[in-house]
Amino acid sequence: MPRPTPIRGLGPDSRLEEAARRLVSSRLADVRHEQDALDGQLTEDGVHDMRVATRRLRAALKVFRRLGGLAPLEREVKKLQDALGEVRDIHVQGAWLEQVARREKPAKRAGFEALRASVESQLGAKEKQLRRVLKRWDERTVPALLDEAKRLEGPGRYGGQRVRRQLRRRLREVQRLMEDYAAAPDAATAHELRKEVKKLRYEAEIFRPAMRRRMEAMLETLVPLQELLGELHDSDVRLGLLEGFAAKGTAAERTAARTLQEHVREERAERAALTARELQRWHAERLARGLRKLLD
Numbered sequence: 001m002p003r004p005t006p007i008r009g010l011g012p013d014s015r016l017e018e019a020a021r022r023l024v025s026s027r028l029a030d031v032r033h034e035q036d037a038l039d040g041q042l043t044e045d046g047v048h049d050m051r052v053a054t055r056r057l058r059a060a061l062k063v064f065r066r067l068g069g070l071a072p073l074e075r076e077v078k079k080l081q082d083a084l085g086e087v088r089d090i091h092v093q094g095a096w097l098e099q100v101a102r103r104e105k106p107a108k109r110a111g112f113e114a115l116r117a118s119v120e121s122q123l124g125a126k127e128k129q130l131r132r133v134l135k136r137w138d139e140r141t142v143p144a145l146l147d148e149a150k151r152l153e154g155p156g157r158y159g160g161q162r163v164r165r166q167l168r169r170r171l172r173e174v175q176r177l178m179e180d181y182a183a184a185p186d187a188a189t190a191h192e193l194r195k196e197v198k199k200l201r202y203e204a205e206i207f208r209p210a211m212r213r214r215m216e217a218m219l220e221t222l223v224p225l226q227e228l229l230g231e232l233h234d235s236d237v238r239l240g241l242l243e244g245f246a247a248k249g250t251a252a253e254r255t256a257a258r259t260l261q262e263h264v265r266e267e268r269a270e271r272a273a274l275t276a277r278e279l280q281r282w283h284a285e286r287l288a289r290g291l292r293k294l295l296d
Helices: 016-038 044-063 071-103 106-120 123-151 161-183 187-206 212-248 251-284 287-294
Strands: none
């Protein structure tokens, strides 16, 4: 995963509006850098890196939205993130099915290759849609973001209590979803927890220059959980994909999908067990309480 551009010269006593201007501008520059790296080719790695950069930009726009008119622009950035995500999802599933086919004997490979071809048949339309969104991004969203970033203003310090309250609210939501997942460890709850952990992670990155040691400790705790939840989500997405093919695919696709379902269910069970173990560690070591103390 690409790292955000470091921000120099900010500290806990920096004015919040100054930090906001610099961080929004920097996160926007990161997105544009990844876009330039694509150079017209919507490669798997390039799309992924630009999508991560848009997530970080959205996090900054949400964190600083009360300092200016950032909410409508955050929604525009989400459209770009979603369009990148639809292309990225096809890349990921196509690459997975290619690996599956390669592991099979030639006599059994045709069904898995049929699944891959069916998934990747949607790629052209998704890429066309992404290019339309990128055109709007270049012509309208980028100039608006550059203009709005200059006008952000409001009271507060970059490492002040308002900022810490915001992070504490996000952490409480993570805790609530952890409890929900412990009570009902289904795919939908795991997905919501994953999204909330990811949001907290990106917000912690935003305030790293103001509270370096505290935010690095938070990131060190959050990243392993985010990765486990991401792997669990991958299994859930694959199960949904295979269930669709098993019900409505061609004969070859149905056979291949049903063959893969058992393997993916086993994989999902292993990942769910690892996730449960990590959440038990959070509970046993009172990690959430420790993170709250970091924000006092």
